[in-house]
Amino acid sequence: MSGHSTFDPKNPALKWFEARLPILGLAHSSFVAYPTPKNLNYWWTFGAILSMMLGVQIITGIVLVMHYTPHVDMAFNSVEHIMRDVNYGWLIRYMHANGASMFFIAVYVHIFRGVYYGSYKDPREVLWILGVVIFLLMMATGFMGYVLPWGQMSLWGAIVITNLFSAIPFVGEAVTTWLWGGFAVDNPTLNRFFSLHYLLPFMIAGVVGLHVWALHVSGQNNPTGVEVKSSSDTVPFTPYATVKDAFGMVCFLIFFAWFLFYVPNYLGHADNYIPANPLSTPAHIVPEWYFLPFYAILRAIPDKLGGVIAMFAAIVVLFFLPWLDTSKVRSARYRPLYRQFFWVLLAVCLGLGYIGAMPPEGWYIVIGRLLTAYYFLHFLVILPLLGFIEKPLPLPASITEAVLAKNGAAKPAVGA
């Protein structure tokens, strides 16, 4: 954003190196000098929290692999070996298992932050799309990771999800057999899931790099949704954003530690402490909590292929969000109608999560269908129309003006 790097090392060795590979200058302009809007709130610390969690997952994952055995006869016991015999193995394993959930909590907050403040709009469409790609990769990673301990839920979750592909017309059967590497979820499936589970986080890291790059081209959005106009609207990333992000990360770690040390199995499923058994179906097959809204959409459609299409469409629609939202105003702060629909959407997503955890019977089916219909209605009908119907509140002329109005006794500039 700031054009040429202002990084100017004094040390001759650094000078020499910088002339050949200006990577320190890149780091400097990205994380030190980078101008960040001065009115960001704590919802903006979740990007840093996500980066931290990716690091936690990769580090704990690599240590787990040192002790884990990807074979149907040994995987379950190797995880228990980690829990019992490896020094602090229980800590590493619980960090990784709960870390995945924390990662998703953070990503959901991050996504809804973007939805509230209109961060996906021009000029940040590519940034947003890269985010949705990261989300997809995370879902694939989380799903395949859950299969690795090879408990009952690992196996049966894998069976249910891979079977979805058999709904594809004509080639469905062939595709599923190909995914399984055989005629059932078995050792070849476990091995390829393991391989991909190791690979995908590094792909995520790569896409995160692009995501941050795109961010630094367009600059950060901010709670007013008004673009940065002058340098008085911004502060340098270091120390301002650094210390705020650090505080946010430590608060998030406190939240994480509650699960990790006191209720480490709360987000898991008891059945996954039973070794996988292809001949005994668990009474209740439920995916990890972070898939529940999508699982509810899948089950809302009475037809299998239709359900699969709806589930994928629920994510695909996010790619088009920058164009589905027709309003010129970014932040929900200045969009009185959109703001209400935002909270309805959030409630609908939470409701879908609840329905996803319930058995598909009676009223749950009806409510699941209504919520699914509303989810698509929001993106495909309400959002496009709202841009034309809604009368936005007057925008502040700049971030600085909004800040002054907020801190001043009266609030003349905002006017609302």
Added chain:
Amino acid sequence: MSAKTRPMTSVSALLKAAVIAVATFAVTAPALAAGPAHTPHREDWSWSGPFGHFDRGQLQRGFKVYREVCASCHGIKLVAFRNLMEDGGPEFSEGQIRLLASEYQVQDGPDESGEMFDRPGRLSDRFPSPFPNEQAARAAQGGAYPPDLSLIAKARTYTRGFWLSLLDLVTQYQEHGADYLHAVLVGYGQPVPADAHAQPGLHYNPYFPGGWIAMPNPLSDGQVEYTDGTPATVDQYSRDVTAFLAWTAEPHLEARKQLGFVVFIFLFVFAGLLYFTKKKVWSNVAH
């Protein structure tokens, strides 16, 4: 595993049938059985809460109950003899455990002539299971399978509903499995409801899903001798063996909670320092 001995196609057909059944009616199995199971009573366990720890005496008694009663049908194959003397567990003395291990015969080998042989157990061995495999266990138990108990306290739970589950997150209630075990062990001998059909070879136990369990009532008063003055009752045996099984399922529970407390103090202090640093840094900028 057993699936591999069958022809692949029948397994995949079976799986597919099961998947279709499951994907459409995720709760058929318990719903078809004889009504919902009774909800276990919530007990007061010494290891619950942020400062929870096991009671050594209770774990030692629980191990005695396991060994004298349950071990004839159930294994604890993930537990090694040495675990019984490690910190955070029953903490038997090394001498006691060496003696204990030597009373078991463990298969080893092959020797120079290629034969497998039995030898007395060592500290590093895991508990040998009572049956060589699931089929042998079923054959001996009239078709029912007594599961390995190493992880049973974490592998069983009961549903509390959405709002109570949220509350459990805050109150750290996570001993659902232990409460269930205790409820099942003391849940025998209740009057069979008129509408429940007696099942041959099964025993009525309203806490077991479906109400009919293949395990005969394993405990009776006075069955195991306690030398520390603890009452030798079914209720006490059940509590003690449940505590023991909670420990086998989570042998590092105490270390986890202790480390957690230290980490919490560290994080709170760190967060406080960062908060004031942040305030200071931002004090010269309106935001």
